[in-house]
Amino acid sequence: MAKKILLSGIQxxxxxxxxxxxxxxxxMVDFQDDYDVYAFIVDYHALKSVQDAKSMKGNIIAVLLDFxxxxxxxxxALLYKQSDISEHTELAWIFDTITTMPYLMRAHAxxxxxxxxxxxxxxxxxxxxxxxxxxLLYDPDIIPVGADQKQHIEIxxxxxxxxxxIYGDTFKLPEAMIMKEVAVVPGTDGRKMxxxxxxxxxxxxxxxxxxxxxxxxxxxxxxxxxxxVYAIHNLLRPASxxxxxxxxxxxxxxxxKELLIEDLEKFIAPLRERRKxxxxxxxxxxxxxxxxxxxxxxxxxxxxxEVRGKIGVxxx
Ligand code: AMP
Ligand code: TRP
Numbered sequence: 359m360a361k362k363i364l365l366s367g368i369q370x371x372x373x374x375x376x377x378x379x380x381x382x383x384x385x386m387v388d389f390q391d392d393y394d395v396y397a398f399i400v401d402y403h404a405l406k407s408v409q410d411a412k413s414m415k416g417n418i419i420a421v422l423l424d425f426x427x428x429x430x431x432x433x434x435a436l437l438y439k440q441s442d443i444s445e446h447t448e449l450a451w452i453f454d455t456i457t458t459m460p461y462l463m464r465a466h467a468x469x470x471x472x473x474x475x476x477x478x479x480x481x482x483x484x485x486x487x488x489x490x491x492x493x494l495l496y497d498p499d500i501i502p503v504g505a506d507q508k509q510h511i512e513i514x515x516x517x518x519x520x521x522x523x524i525y526g527d528t529f530k531l532p533e534a535m536i537m538k539e540v541a542v543v544p545g546t547d548g549r550k551m552x553x554x555x556x557x558x559x560x561x562x563x564x565x566x567x568x569x570x571x572x573x574x575x576x577x578x579x580x581x582x583x584x585x586x587v588y589a590i591h592n593l594l595r596p597a598s599x600x601x602x603x604x605x606x607x608x609x610x611x612x613x614x615k616e617l618l619i620e621d622l623e624k625f626i627a628p629l630r631e632r633r634k635x636x637x638x639x640x641x642x643x644x645x646x647x648x649x650x651x652x653x654x655x656x657x658x659x660x661x662x663x664e665v666r667g668k669i670g671v672x673x674x
Contacts, residue, residue: 364393364535365498367400367440367489370417371407374424375558377543377551380593381504383561385535387429389502395435396496396654397425399647402440402447403488406481422643424561427633432646440492442651445658449491449665450484453517456524457487461516466509490514494521495658497530505541506550508534525668543593546575548586559590562630565623572619582608587618594621 366382368374374383386397399421401414408414418439425437440446462468465486471478486509493501493514501511511534518529542550545557552558559571577584583604591600591614607614636643666672 361392361394362499363396363496364389364500364502365396365398365493365496365532366502367398367403367492368421369400369404369407370414370421371404372417372553373420374561375551375553376561376590376593377504377545377558379428379561380540380543381537382502383425383428385502385537386425386435390431390434393500395430396498397430397435397437398492398654399439400489400492403485406479406485419640419643422647423633423636423640426636426643426646427562427629429632432650436650436653437646438650438654439647442648443495443655443658445495445655445662446488446491448662449495450488452665452669453487453490453521454484456520457517462486462513465513466506486510486513487517490517493532494518494529495661496654497661498532499530500533500535502535502537504543505536508536528664528668540593544586544589546571546586546590548576548589559622561626562633563622563626564630565627568622568626569619572615572622575615575618577611584611584614587611587614591618591621594625 364386366386368378368383386395389395399418401418404414404417408417422437426432430437462483467485468478468483471482489510490513493511494517501507501514503511511532515531518531522528545551545555546559547555547557549555549557560567563571572587572590575584575586575590577587588600588604603617604614663672
């Protein structure tokens with residue numbers, strides 16, 4: 359029996375943090391034996407924030423190395439980048455023609471920009487349509503993402519349903535896979551860990567950087583358990599181990615932070631080392647990305663042929 363398909367993408371727009379890892383990247387590795395995993399770099403999405411060729415190139419290579427370093431195995435998983443498969447942008451246009459402005463105006467990202475009185479660019483407004491195309495081209499079953507992407511997956515489902523209603527059954531409706539415990543990984547200030555809040559712990563941080571991040575964790579708990587320290591620590595150790603430890607060290611925040619630094623170092627050091635290994639042979643990593651793109655292109659172009667047939671433009 360064919361395996362189910364698990365698919366997700368990440369923007370090449372900066373260093374990943376442990377929130378990205380626990381929220382979605384880890385799932386891609388954990389499931390690569392049981393699912394056909396499609397992991398891709400959404401470089402065209404990132405164009406809205408990365409508008410310099412040198413940074414774009416560097417960022418693409420960085421995400422590629424990140425994926426390899428966390429253990430994504432190119433023999434099991436398909437690794438590619440969005441811009442290698444023009445079908446993504448082609449399908450996004452077709453979706454544009456069946457989607458209304460008021461519908462996209464309900465998207466959180468748009469509403470946030472509006473609330474801040476920001477002038478939103480058309481690409482950002484349209485972002486969910488390109489994301490729907492990224493997903494629906496491959497008929498995946500599940501999409502691992504953090505909670506902040508839930509609405510985008512719902513938009514992809516709605517879009518699939520709408521297309522199917524108009525043109526006949528074409529797209530499979532995917533499910534979001536949002537792991538409850540890591541749906542929103544907290545940052546060093548207790549808010550969601552996010553590049554834009556400056557509260558992250560980078561996934562490949564050096565020891566000194568880990569130390570600095572942990573020491574900056576805000577500890578304002580009244581009852582003795584520093585909840586921001588605990589929440590991050592809980593990503594690495596189960597509550598059954600952690601609670602007794604924290605209860606035996608009430609008030610000793612510095613000691614608890616030191617323990618967290620050691621645990622983070624134990625978890626991050628092997629990833630960091632693997633990444634350095636892959637970094638030594640970037641041409642080889644790029645060969646993997648290119649080959650992945652060629653395979654993904656075949657799947658996507660077969661699906662587009664079906665779509666062109668459904669909408670009636672295939673007159674030859
Ligand atoms: P971003 O860093 O916002 O581009 O997100 C990349 C992926 O990581 C998306 O699937 C997000 O949902 C996920 N993600 C980002 N931040 C977190 C977080 N703090 N907790 C859980 N998942 C996250
Ligand atoms: N919107 C996602 C993010 O910002 C990235 C993304 C683009 C994506 N296309 C996707 C994720 C398709 C899953 C599936 O993190």
